[in-house]
Amino acid sequence: MKNEIKLDKFIKFFVLTFLALLSFGIVDYLIETKFILYLSKIRSSYLLDFIFLIILLVYSALQINNCKTTYPDEKKTFYLFLIVLYYSHIRFFSDFQPLQLETAKHFNSRLFYADIIYVVLFLNLGNYIKFFSSNNSNAKSKILLEDDAIEDFDQDLLGNSLKPLVEKLNNIVDQNNFQKAFTIGINSEWGTGKTSTLNLLKKELEKTEHIIIEYNPWMGFDKKVLIEDFFNTLSEHIEQDSLNKDLDEYSNRLLTTPSPLLKDITSYIPFLNNKTPSLEKLFKLINKKLKLLNQKIIIIIDDVDRLDNKEIFEILKLIRNSANFTNIFFIVAYDRSYVNNSIDNINHFHERNYLDKIINIELSLPYFDPTLLKNTFKNLLLEKIGSEYNDKVSYALNNGFIDIEDLFKFRKSQSNFTQAISNMREVKKLVNSIITNYKNILSDINFSDMIYLEILKLKYPSIYRLLYTQKEKILIESKGYLFLKARNEKDKDGNDKEIKIVEEVIANICLKEKIGYEDKQMAIAIINYLFDYSETTRSVFDSGYSSDPDKLLSVDQANKFERYFANVIFENNISENDFKSFLQTSENMIREATINKWIAEGKEDDLKYRLENLKNFSNKEEFENTLKSILALAQSKSNKGDFLIGFDIRSLRDKIEINGQPEDTQLRFYSTPNEYRDFINYLLNSSFPPHRLERELLISALKGPYDPKYGMEFPLTKQEMQSRLEQRFYEHIESKRPMDWDFWGFYHSTKHLNSTEKYQTTLRDYITNDSNRKEFALALIEQIPFEKLIIIRKEFIEQLFGSIENFELYLDKMGLPGLTQEFKDIYYKIKGNNWLGINYKFQNIPFVYQ
Numbered sequence: 001m002k003n004e005i006k007l008d009k010f011i012k013f014f015v016l017t018f019l020a021l022l023s024f025g026i027v028d029y030l031i032e033t034k035f036i037l038y039l040s041k042i043r044s045s046y047l048l049d050f051i052f053l054i055i056l057l058v059y060s061a062l063q064i065n066n067c068k069t070t071y072p073d074e075k076k077t078f079y080l081f082l083i084v085l086y087y088s089h090i091r092f093f094s095d096f097q098p099l100q101l102e103t104a105k106h107f108n109s110r111l112f113y114a115d116i117i118y119v120v121l122f123l124n125l126g127n128y129i130k131f132f133s134s135n136n137s138n139a140k141s142k143i144l145l146e147d148d149a150i151e152d153f154d155q156d157l158l159g160n161s162l163k164p165l166v167e168k169l170n171n172i173v174d175q176n177n178f179q180k181a182f183t184i185g186i187n188s189e190w191g192t193g194k195t196s197t198l199n200l201l202k203k204e205l206e207k208t209e210h211i212i213i214e215y216n217p218w219m220g221f222d223k224k225v226l227i228e229d230f231f232n233t234l235s236e237h238i239e240q241d242s243l244n245k246d247l248d249e250y251s252n253r254l255l256t257t258p259s260p261l262l263k264d265i266t267s268y269i270p271f272l273n274n275k276t277p278s279l280e281k282l283f284k285l286i287n288k289k290l291k292l293l294n295q296k297i298i299i300i301i302d303d304v305d306r307l308d309n310k311e312i313f314e315i316l317k318l319i320r321n322s323a324n325f326t327n328i329f330f331i332v333a334y335d336r337s338y339v340n341n342s343i344d345n346i347n348h349f350h351e352r353n354y355l356d357k358i359i360n361i362e363l364s365l366p367y368f369d370p371t372l373l374k375n376t377f378k379n380l381l382l383e384k385i386g387s388e389y390n391d392k393v394s395y396a397l398n399n400g401f402i403d404i405e406d407l408f409k410f411r412k413s414q415s416n417f418t419q420a421i422s423n424m425r426e427v428k429k430l431v432n433s434i435i436t437n438y439k440n441i442l443s444d445i446n447f448s449d450m451i452y453l454e455i456l457k458l459k460y461p462s463i464y465r466l467l468y469t470q471k472e473k474i475l476i477e478s479k480g481y482l483f484l485k486a487r488n489e490k491d492k493d494g495n496d497k498e499i500k501i502v503e504e505v506i507a508n509i510c511l512k513e514k515i516g517y518e519d520k521q522m523a524i525a526i527i528n529y530l531f532d533y534s535e536t537t538r539s540v541f542d543s544g545y546s547s548d549p550d551k552l553l554s555v556d557q558a559n560k561f562e563r564y565f566a567n568v569i570f571e572n573n574i575s576e577n578d579f580k581s582f583l584q585t586s587e588n589m590i591r592e593a594t595i596n597k598w599i600a601e602g603k604e605d606d607l608k609y610r611l612e613n614l615k616n617f618s619n620k621e622e623f624e625n626t627l628k629s630i631l632a633l634a635q636s637k638s639n640k641g642d643f644l645i646g647f648d649i650r651s652l653r654d655k656i657e658i659n660g661q662p663e664d665t666q667l668r669f670y671s672t673p674n675e676y677r678d679f680i681n682y683l684l685n686s687s688f689p690p691h692r693l694e695r696e697l698l699i700s701a702l703k704g705p706y707d708p709k710y711g712m713e714f715p716l717t718k719q720e721m722q723s724r725l726e727q728r729f730y731e732h733i734e735s736k737r738p739m740d741w742d743f744w745g746f747y748h749s750t751k752h753l754n755s756t757e758k759y760q761t762t763l764r765d766y767i768t769n770d771s772n773r774k775e776f777a778l779a780l781i782e783q784i785p786f787e788k789l790i791i792i793r794k795e796f797i798e799q800l801f802g803s804i805e806n807f808e809l810y811l812d813k814m815g816l817p818g819l820t821q822e823f824k825d826i827y828y829k830i831k832g833n834n835w836l837g838i839n840y841k842f843q844n845i846p847f848v849y850q
Contacts, residue, residue, distance in 0.1 A: 044102040044113075052101070052113055063123040072127040080121045087117050144435060145380060145428040149195035151203065158372045158424070162193060165366055166200045172361070173205065173298060173329050183319055183330040185359035190305060191425030192365050194333035198300050201331070211297045213237050217307060217315045224255050226314055227322065234323075238297070243289045250282045254322055287326050297328045304334040309342040316343075320358045332359070370418035377417070377427045384435050385442055392550065396447035399548070420455045420522060430454055437567045443576040444569055445560075446550040452526050453555065453564055462509050463523045466502075468565045474502040475531065480609060482556045484531050502527055531556050552613050559606060572602045579610060583625050591625070592632050599639050607633060612651040620669035627655065627683055634693040647693055649700045656680065656697075657705070657712040677715045684724060689735065690742035691728045698725055699749050725749045733766045739775035751799070763800065764810070773814065777823045777845055788849055789837030792830045818844045 091098060091112070098112035153160055165186075172184060188194050205212050215233050217226055231251035235244040277285070290297070301319075304312060316339075319330050336355065343354050378393050397417055421427060433454050438445060457464040466474065475482045486498040503524055510520040548554075553576070555564045562570060569575050574582075585591045598607050611630050617623040634647040658667050658676070670676040687694040698721045701714040714721070729746040737743065753759040767776050780793050794804070801807040811827070814820040822844045829838055 044099055044105075046102050048113075049101050049103045052116075056116060056119065060119065060123060063126070067123075067126050067129070070127050072124070077124055080117075080124055084117055084121045087114060091115075143384070144432045145384075149193075149199050151196075151199045153200060156196075158376065161366055161372070162197050162200055165197055165363060166204060168363060169197075169201050169331065170204045173210070173296065174208065177296075177327070179326055181319065181324045181326075181328040181330055183332060183358055183360050185336075185355075185362040186331065186333040186365070187336045187362050188333075188365040189335055189423070191423040193424065194365070195302055197365065198302055198331065198333060202300065205298055209295060211237050211295050213297065213299045215299055215301050216303065217301060217311065226311065227251060227254055227318060230318060230323065234297075234299075238293070240289070240293070243286065243293070246282060246286050246289065250279070250286060253279055253282065283325075290325055290327050293327070295327065297325075299323075299328060299330050301330060301332045304332060305338050307342075309345045312339055312342040313346045316355070316358050336362075370422075373421065373424070373427060374417050376424070377421065377430065380427065380431045381434060384431060385439070389442060389447075392447045395548065395550075396451055399448075417451075420459070420526075426458065429458055433458065441563060441567065441569055441575075444553060444563060444573075446548070446553045446555065448548065448550075449530055449553075449555045450564065452530060456523065456526050460509075460515065460519065460523045462513060463506055463527075466505055466509070467527075468562075470505065471561075474505060477558045480558050482531055482558055482561060484527070484533050486533070500533070502531075530554075552610070559609060573606050574598060574603050574610065582629070583622050585625060586621065588628065588632075591629060595629065595632050595636060599636055599645075602639060604633070604636075604639060604645055608645060608647065612648050615654065617666070617669075623655075623666055623669055624679065624683075627652075628686070630655075631683060631686060631693060635688060644692060649696050652693075652697055653700060653712075653714070657701075657714055659712050673715065680715050681720075689737060690732070690740075692742055692745075695725065695728060695742070695745055695749060699745075702749075722750075722752070726753060730762065733762055736769070736771070739766075739772040739779070744779070760802070767800075774819060774846070777819060778847060780823075781826065781845070781847055783850060784837045787837065788839055790826070790830075790840055790847070791835065791837045792827055794835055 091114075098114040101111045101113060104111040150156055150162075153163055156162055169184060169186075176182065186194050186197060202212055202214070213233060215230060217230070228251055231247050235247050238244060238247070301315065304315065307315065319332070323330075339355055374397055378397055381393060382390055421430060430451070434450065437454075438450060453464065453467075456467075474485055476485045477483075485501045487501060488496055488498055491497045506520060506523055506527070509515070510523075515523075553560055555561055559573065563573070582591070582594055585594065595607070598604065611626065611633065614626055617626065630647050630652060633645055636645050637643070638645045656666070658673075667673060667676055670679070684694050698716075701716070702718060702721055705712045716724075725746065729750045732743055732746055747763075750759070766772065780797065781790055782793055783790050797807045798804060801810060811820070811824055814823075822842070826838075826840055826845075829840070830836070
């Protein structure tokens with residue numbers, strides 16, 4: 001049909017052009033008698049040339065600038081073509097000569113002012129170039145997916161799932177003829193492919209001689225516009241003047257009702273009393289002409305879901321009554337529940353079977369394997385973000401969306417991907433949202449959590465918003481994790497029960513927004529998947545046991561939460577790419593420079609958190625670089641104050657200790673246990689004063705494993721660890737470092753050496769040093785808890801000097817008169833008080849009562 005219309009326009013164009021050529025003689029006569037006399041009085045000049053040139057340049061610039069955006073006017077182009085054709089006739093084939101440019105005379109050139117008409121036509125034709133150029137907006141790559149219905153079976157990403165339905169519809173139209181209109185309904189929910197089905201059907205129907213009409217009722221505003229637009233659309237596609245005239249009359253009669261007064265007046269005036277045919281007569285006349293037309297008319301009506309209640313009611317009435325002609329097939333796409341609700345709002349009595357009286361046969365979109373939807377989502381997402389994220393997306397879809405209710409009873413079951421996302425429109429929306437929001441931080445998020453959050457935002461935006469607008473109300477932080485808050489109350493039997501606050505909040509939102517029970521349970525399941533209920537459940541899914549490679553990036557990590565809603569990495573966080581590059585750094589100087597840079601930028605907490613929670617290592621280099629980084633960080637000064645950053649000893653032991661099973665521990669990176677022990681010794685030898693991390697690690701290891709049943713062992717023997725502590729203790733004394741709490745740490749870790757002469761002599765020499773006298777005096781004085789009384793640590797003195805007598809001999813040799821005299825006064829007063837506490841007002845010793 002479209003080809004016939006194009007051919008008709010083509011014929012009309014040449015007929016009109018031929019008639020214009022025949023009329024050139026008449027036009028010549030008119031111009032010669034009416035205009036030549038006036039034109040002969042005009043003379044060219046340089047000023048006129050200059051003005052002409054300015055006008056030409058300005059007009060050309062404007063036309064070229066608007067060329068890309070201006071849509072061509074076919075009538076204007078046709079009239080210009082006729083004018084140029086006639087001008088060419090008089091310019092080249094007649095005695096009349098147009099006015100020549102003054103400047104052109106000097107160059108012996110035949111240029112005329114009227115030649116500007118060629119430029120005008122040329123610039124006008126330039127508007128058509130955009131339709132032939134391959135470099136247009138449609139050819140450019142798109143960042144986001146377009147929510148367009150498919151138009152070819154090759155575009156069906158769900159494996160030709162719509163083909164059987166299209167074939168059924170085509171057979172119904174092709175193999176049937178009915179005396180009245182036949183209506184086929186396509187029932188399906190929003191976004192499931194109704195428009196795609198109609199596009200594919202239309203392409204199949206165009207292979208026949210049928211008249212195909214796409215009618216869009218949602219473009220109308222009321223009953224009058226809707227009916228008028230329907231019959232206008234019908235007339236546009238049926239090119240028979242007689243039939244179209246009847247359709248216009250029929251449409252007007254449907255929309256207008258003459259007043260009784262006017263009807264009475266015209267009945268008494270003979271020349272006005274021409275009786276118009278009744279609606280029924282017009283209807284039968286149109287039916288007869290449609291039969292003679294001998295073509296099936298297929299009227300496709302899509303997007304009924306967009307109409308309001310009254311418009312749906314009117315379009316159904318139009319199909320059932322007003323347009324119930326022969327040879328017409330209505331194919332209507334709708335969501336039955338939506339249409340029934342609309343009918344119910346207009347007329348509750350008709351709601352149950354009103355639609356069934358209008359729709360002759362109803363077909364539903366076919367079932368397809370939900371796995372196809374999941375795979376399509378994966379392919380579309382990877383196409384946009386890159387194949388390097390294949391493993392993460394695959395894990396999220398295959399492992400992050402599993403039913404764990406039977407495995408662990410701590411949480412509710414999370415929803416399968418295909419339960420949450422059920423059609424291609426939602427798939428495209430989900431992909432577009434991920435690309436828009438997470439494009440720059442894909443390496444810094446947990447894909448399972450991200451997809452769940454985006455599903456939550458897509459389907460339940462109010463519930464998604466409460467996660468960050470009411471974070472303090474529904475979540476609580478503990479040990480770096482976020483947990484769901486709960487409150488206690490009594491049940492009907494008087495027993496205590498805990499209620500998750502988030503479930504109450506979600507229930508209120510669902511009630512307010514009329515969200516159904518199944519959707520409410522889906523939202524709650526998603527929240528329960530994202531956040532644990534308590535530390536007990538958290539430990540079950542701790543990163544050390546989870547196979548999720550991005551578990552440490554989950555939204556329930558307190559320092560990762562905001563990035564899922566702000567969609568950026570904050571200044572005090574380290575990106576995953578930077579952290580991975582850092583772990584690959586083997587040069588100690590580069591490693592230490594990076595650590596110092598991050599500390600200066602306020603990222604020490606994030607770096608420490610990452611290193612503490614890193615438990616799975618892919619190779620030997622990553623493992624060794626991690627331990628080296630821990631040591632360097634622990635020995636660095638904090639940006640928050642004058643102290644060393646340190647490190648969690650239990651986390652460090654977990655990384656170092658072995659259980660005798662090489663395949664399960666870091667021993668798998670080394671050929672022998674001795675090789676591994678050599679590396680640990682090398683690592684500890686890299687420590688520098690005050691060797692705090694090394695001391696705390698060895699003291700902790702000497703106490704034995706945290707849980708003996710797992711049989712974890714430190715790679716160094718007990719003798720080797722004690723030897724290292726002794727060595728560091730002597731180094732501390734020999735380097736004349738202050739008697740600070742690091743000294744006392746080494747002292748308490750080496751008390752087993754107290755009986756050796758070397759230990760006693762070295763220790764007493766260190767203590768008698770004048771620079772340590774004040775700290776030593778303070779170490780011997782102790783306050784009785786909750787009282788303003790002090791005592792002397794008698795047991796400590798006996799342990800350190802062997803006896804009280806030896807200590808008193810030492811006192812006689814002490815220097816610093818003021819401090820020594822005050823200490824002696826305190827010492828002998830407490831000794832005279834039978835070693836019981838006394839109250840003392842200090843003058844020289846900087847002791848402060850607590």
